[in-house]
Ligand code: ADP
């Protein structure tokens with residue numbers, strides 16, 4: 537459903553110019569969870585932002601359901617992807633407005649997208665999104681970010697990302713800033729979403745191979761801006777063919 541082909545990307549100008557992605561090709565299929573792994577600075581965020589149309593590529597193409605995402609602001613696939621995607625980032629508190637209740641934060645995408653949706657329908661969808669991520673609406677609707685733990689705040693951010701029923705969700709290291717003890721709740725939230733929405737694609741950027749093993753169907757390994765290996769999770773983790781992937785796996789165990 538989402539296809540990136542031969543993507544190059546550099547940052548900076550003149551002598552400071554540095555290429556961070558080299559001829560990267562990657563597919564995301566309907567309903568699958570694709571993990572993007574690799575060391576810090578390997579290009580995971582840049583690549584996934586380009587796939588979602590949030591960043592431009594210098595060369596190569598991205599297509600969403602056959603429609604071009606690359607090629608400018610008005611590219612048809614880019615518009616469709618904007619409406620059809622949800623985003624979750626590393627630090628939940630930086631993505632939640634401290635002045636807004638949970639109810640308002642989660643409702644916001646519905647209000648932007650479906651102006652005029654009746655308030656009771658908004659309330660029903662917000663409550664359902666919160667329950668999906670394991671937060672009881674009666675307890676959380678009226679809370680402010682300051683009253684939430686990191687794990688709860690991240691689950692609110694996930695509820696907001698899925699409330700519009702997106703076709704693809706990008707989660708960029710959603711557990712890295714969360715206490716180890718609360719990470720399992722984030723993982724459970726994603727698993728519950730995948731159960732509810734079997735057609736939704738999930739792109740999970742992570743350096744935690746335990747997470748990858750638990751949730752991903754397929755894995756792409758980036759090393760210094762190049763794809764060194766990709767394949768089904770079980771095969772890739774059990775029998776990595778690339779030396780860098782072997783290093784990653786050895787470092788994790
Ligand atoms: P990762 O997510 O794997 O840690 P990133 O995609 O964030 O890697 O970054 C890849 C490389 O690109 C890094 O060297 C980073 O410093 C650089 N980079 C990322 N975003 C920018 C930017 N907006 N301007 C300049 N350099 C950037």
Ligand code: MG
Nearest residue numbers: 580581582708
């Ligand atoms: Mg990153």
